[in-house]
Amino acid sequence: MCPTVTEFTFELRVCQWAERHWPPTGDSSDKCVLIARQLGTNHRRWDTIVIETDRRRLAERARFGADRLDGDLLRVVRNAPTEWAYYRDVLPEPSYPWRYVRDAIHTATDRGILETRRRGNRVEIRRKWEYPDWVDRIVAIENKPDLDASAARTLTEQLQHDVALALADAVWVATRATGETVEPALLEQLPVETGILTVATDDDRASTDRGTDASVVWHPRSLDRTAVGTRILDRSADNESDLSVARFEYADPEWKATKRLEIAERAYERGWRSYVDSMRPDCRWFSLRSIDGDVLPWCGANACSQSSAECSGRCPSFEPEPPNWRTRGWPLAGGPGAAIKRLLDEQRRRHRIGLGE
Ligand code: SF4
16 A cells, blocks of 8 residues: 555645646746646546636636536626626527526525526526636646656547647646656657656655756647647557548537636636545544645555545545544534544635635
């Protein structure tokens, strides 16, 4: 259990580095970022996502609450008028029955982000606030601490899909720094549009004495999110004996714009600290530990930073918090495990409104 650096641990470190230091070029001005992990589309899930925005628009987005706005809610709040109007007169014609639009209107009203009133048997709506255009750029980072030849082959194919679709504005690969004169990642056949970051872990620091957390070894090219994208469905093998034809379909810019906003909204809700929701902070061995400036989950039973896959009710070392822990000065809401979740939730909330920790 617990190899030196699991992909999960590496990913949490990349998220924390990005939260502190993005953009890697150092040109931050008044920008701020939201970091999330494991989000994307039905076809593709990115490891780390960076949403670039600024504090003013983040504050405007915050008025709509911490929960994400799904596609139905976005359609309502983005098209709600400043003056009262019958909802069917002002909202775009849906491709599904209007009753689902009414459901979304009721949900928005219950969440306090839309005003409604009845005029006879008609429902009228009015916006409370303008929904801000709060997403500047979406950057996808694939985390591969150990980029051997086989991992690079698989990754190359995924990155080619990302570049062809251009749903994100830029794509990076984050890999573990080796300290070699030429980083091995540069020798792999990754798409030239992909940026490469080398990240120093604890062990690397001890052996190479690196002063920074991550270094850019290859800058990415910006992808054109406003252009028609290509979704590669199937491709022929890269050899002469495979005569099959590649299959693909186009993704129009409107689809991409909608999908980007939905991804940003999910990132806004989840952040990267939601990892704890799929672990067992209620285990007596679970804690958070600061390791070289990064806060990572820590398993006292195995003396390592555990992955979310390992930290489950099926773990052979799992032991629930003793009930008396919950009466030794801990609030009634729970013991140390619940306190850890509250702490991470509070940090997530502060980043959502651009305050940091
Ligand atoms: S469930 Fe408990 S013992 Fe198992 S990995 Fe998580 S913290 Fe460690």
